[in-house]
Amino acid sequence: MTITLDDLVLVLTECAGADDDVTLTGQNLDVPFTDLGYDSLALLETAALMKQRFAVDLTDEEVTGIETPREFLDRVNHAAAQAA
Amino acid sequence: MTLATPAAQETPERTGRPTAVITGIGVAAPNGLGTEQWWQSTLQGTSGIGPVVDYDASRYPSRLVGRIDGFEAAEHIPGRLLPQTDRVTRLALVAGAEALADADADPAELAEQDGYGEYGCGVVTSNATGGFEFTHREIRKLWTQGxxxxxxxxxxxxxxxxxxxQLSIRHKLRGPSGVLVSEQAGGLDAIGQSRRTLRQGVKLSxxxxxxxxxxxxxxxxxxASGRLSRxxxxxxxxxxxxxxxxxxxxxxxxxxxxxxxxxxxxxxxARVYGEIAGYAATFSPRPGSGRPPGLERAARLALADSGLGVExxxxxxxxxxxxxxxxxEEAAALRALFGPYGVPVTAPKTLTGRLFGGGAPLDVAAALLALRDGVIPPTAGIDRPVPEHRLDLVRGTPxxxxLRTALVLARGHGGFNAAVVVRSPEAA
Structure with a gap:
């Protein structure tokens, strides 16, 4: 299966909350997470829940190196393909 | 930094010391969320103490708490902050925002102005118990799920x-900041430390x-403290x-x-509620030492710091x-300071329970509004005062x-004592 942007938005919102002013959509896949208001802890939390939901395991070093939503999706889908 | 004699250290502080005034108040109390609601409850004798309702506490030996009912964090706090904050931090953010709005002060804007700069505003708070509810939930996950x-x-x-x-991040309070943990005296210690930062050039704290x-x-x-009422x-x-x-x-x-x-x-x-004219902290000797507790000394030192007398x-x-x-012990300290029945004494915290790191700042807020309104809020429920205390307790009704000057006292378990002298702006 492919982990989609919708999956990421659900998990990210659950882990790090959401605001009306900045929302993650297909339009800002290449905007850095920091500009979207999500810091490194938010991504670590998101990666932890991704592991529970989708059994994809990223190391903390991999997670903290990720800058954009597109990179995040590429990483988790790559890891999912490796695991399959 | 060079070593200085105590006298040389004290002189510049006393002579060149900035005057510290309070310009904004924010309150989260069991008998009122928001300053106005709480102050009305305090004057009317409306209590926020009640039985635990969030879980079954019937087998606990103590079942009464002062809980803030109807606090919906999502109505006050940005969504991004909800997953990362305990209830205590949410309450601090709400009261902090109220205080800054009440002072009509936006630290981000002030940072742009002459005399402030990026580090001209700071934040110093007290807390005694940390984020308990959040930790309870996460520790439960640890031992049930891993x-x-x-x-x-x-x-x-x-x-x-x-x-x-969180207050620093949210309001861009980037100047000298800190946290004081000295159990229930901590709230006054935080105010004392906040006042000290003004001497480092901070304009707003x-x-x-x-x-x-x-x-x-x-x-x-x-x-486990053994101090709760049953x-x-x-x-x-x-x-x-x-x-x-x-x-x-x-x-x-x-x-x-x-x-x-x-x-x-x-x-x-800015509108000025009053001045933090004096502050001092002492530590009591160990129980059984035969030496007196330190509360009276804290009060005397705070008064000396303010340049005012007991009269x-x-x-x-x-x-x-x-x-x-x-x-x-507290009644003895008050008699030693003021004489029998020498000054009106009150404890509006009888309507909220004891709020640990938050209790004494709430008393300072009450003192400021008492000075403003010329009214002493009552101590609730005291029908049979201990005769030997010889206190002029303000009971039942305001x-x-x-009023021009108020003394606020606080003690923390383990020996902490602190005192603050609050002065009305007219008197200051």
Whole structure:
């Protein structure tokens, strides 16, 4: 299966909350997470829940190196393909 | 830094010391969320003490708490902050925002102005119990589901300093900041430290304290102190200075205050509630040492710091432990300072329970509004004052009288004592 942007938005919102002013959509896949208001802890939390939901395991070093939503999706889908 | 003699150290501080005034108040209390609601409740004698309702506490030996009902964090806090904050931090953020709005001060804007700069505004708060409810939930995940399930935000959501940190981030309070942990005296120590930062050039410092730890684990921890009342009657469970005094009721909440250097506050046209004219802290000797407890000394040092005498004090907001020995000690200190029945004494915390790091800042807020309105809020429920205390306790109904100077006392378990002298702006 492919982990989609919708999956990421659900998990990210659950882990790090959401605001009306900045929302993650297909339009800002290449905007850095920091500009979207999500810091490194938010991504670590998101990666932890991704592991529970989708059994994809990223190391903390991999997670903290990720800058954009597109990179995040590429990483988790790559890891999912490796695991399959 | 060179070593200086004590005299050389004290002189510049005393002569060149900036005047610290309070220009904003924010309150989260069991008998009122928001300053106005709480102050009305305080004057009307409306209590926020009641039975635990969030879980079954029927098998706990103490079942009464001062809980803030109807607090919906999502109505006040940005969504991004909800997953990473304990209830205590949410309360601190709400009260902090209220205090800054009340002071009509936006630190981000002030940073752009002459005399402020990026580090001209700071935040110093007190907290005694950390983020209990959040930690309770995460520790439960740890032992039921494993470490992978524990929120990464537990890393700081539990921590005493987290309220200061979140307030700093949210309001761009980047100047000298800190957190004071000295149990229930901490709120006054935070105000004292906040005042010290003005001497380092800070123009505005958000200060005060907040605590919340009434979840099942938190209540068990309070029980372990052995100081909680076992009464089931909210009206008589916490009765300081009463012959029936038999323990304390734990509550949640506190107050945030905007402290400013007076010249800067006047220059921007701020409304001034009053001055933090004096502050001191002492530590009591160990029990059984034969030496006297340190509360009286803290009061004398705070008065000396303010340049005022005992005859200037118009009202005392007492620590009011609700434990017979501690009440006797505080009454003795008050008699030694003011003589028998020498000054009106009150304890509006009888309506909220004890708020740990948040309690004393709430008393300072009450003192400021008492000075403003010329009214001493009453101590609730005290029908049988201990005759030997010889205190002029303000009981039952508010006492209307002109007020210029208030003394606020606080004690923390383990020996902490602190005192603050609050002066009305007209008198300052």
């Amino acid at each position: 470490p992978q399930q524990v929120s990464v935000y537990e890393s700081f959501a539990w921590f005493y300093a987290v309220n200061t940190g 958000l200060t005060g304290g907040m605590d919340s730890s009434l979840d099942p684990w938190g209540l068990v921890s309070h029980l 009464s089931d009657d909210p009206a008589t469970a916490y009765l300081p200075f009463d012959t029936r005094a038999a323990g304390q009721v734990p509550g949640e909440g506190g107050a945030m205050l905007v402290l400013e250097e007076e010249t800067a506050a006047r220059a921007r046209g 200037d004090v118009d009202v005392v907001f007492a620590d009011a432990a609700g434990l017979p020995t501690a009440d006797d 006492r209307h009288t002109p």
